[in-house]
Amino acid sequence: MAKFRYYDAAAEKPPAVVPKTAVHTEFLRTGRINRRQWVPGERRYLSYEEVADRTGKKLATAGDTTHRRINGFHASIQFPKLIFHRTLVGKPHLGYCHVTAARTAVTPSKDITWSFYFANFFSDLGDETHFFDRIQSGYSRMYFAVAIEPNAEDGQMVINRNVRDNGLLFRTDDPKVALKNVLMLGARDDALRRIIRSL
Numbered sequence: 001m002a003k004f005r006y007y008d009a010a011a012e013k014p015p016a017v018v019p020k021t022a023v024h025t026e027f028l029r030t031g032r033i034n035r036r037q038w039v040p041g042e043r044r045y046l047s048y049e050e051v052a053d054r055t056g057k058k059l060a061t062a063g064d065t066t067h068r069r070i071n072g073f074h075a076s077i078q079f080p081k082l083i084f085h086r087t088l089v090g091k092p093h094l095g096y097c098h099v100t101a102a103r104t105a106v107t108p109s110k111d112i113t114w115s116f117y118f119a120n121f122f123s124d125l126g127d128e129t130h131f132f133d134r135i136q137s138g139y140s141r142m143y144f145a146v147a148i149e150p151n152a153e154d155g156q157m158v159i160n161r162n163v164r165d166n167g168l169l170f171r172t173d174d175p176k177v178a179l180k181n182v183l184m185l186g187a188r189d190d191a192l193r194r195i196i197r198s199l
Contacts, residue, residue: 052092059085143178144171
């Protein structure tokens with residue numbers, strides 16, 4: 001696979017303003033040749049760490065905004081703010097952000113714990129070792145929630161494969177559908193669920 005090269009587009013300067021007089025008359029008047037118009041601007045290439053840092057800042061800002069929108073819907077639906085982000089190895093312009101985690105009663109006797117994420121790409125979800133499959137890095141986003149449970153060995157949170165075989169509760173590229181699904185998972189009573197369904 002070819003390695004990506006990133007450059008700082010903000011550092012590129014707009015082309016110099018072309019004088020209204022012809023170049024040859026400027027030379028005859030001043031005796032100087034303006035070579036800045038001939039040489040293209042040098043691009044400053046970024047390291048993978050710089051790209052990952054910029055991507056991380058954008059993901060964290062979007063995570064804060066997403067959490068604020070979720071908690072701003074109704075006073076009875078409040079989620080903890082658990083924001084962290086990761087970028088993909090070898091593609092630091094792509095990454096995902098964890099927004100919140102909560103527990104939802106599926107049946108009166110059974111609860112599931114889940115985490116809500118978004119990514120700045122769309123993909124299929126795979127297994128633990130290769131979680132993102134067939135990444136589509138267009139300008140789409142992916143919002144998804146997965147069921148999680150503590151690992152029996154070390155207590156670290158892992159995907160609960162007992163829920164739909166892959167732990168996926170929902171996946172969408174529509175932010176409104178994602179907001180509605182997260183609110184449905186956080187709603188405590190049927191009256192509030194009916195209001196959310198009608199949105």
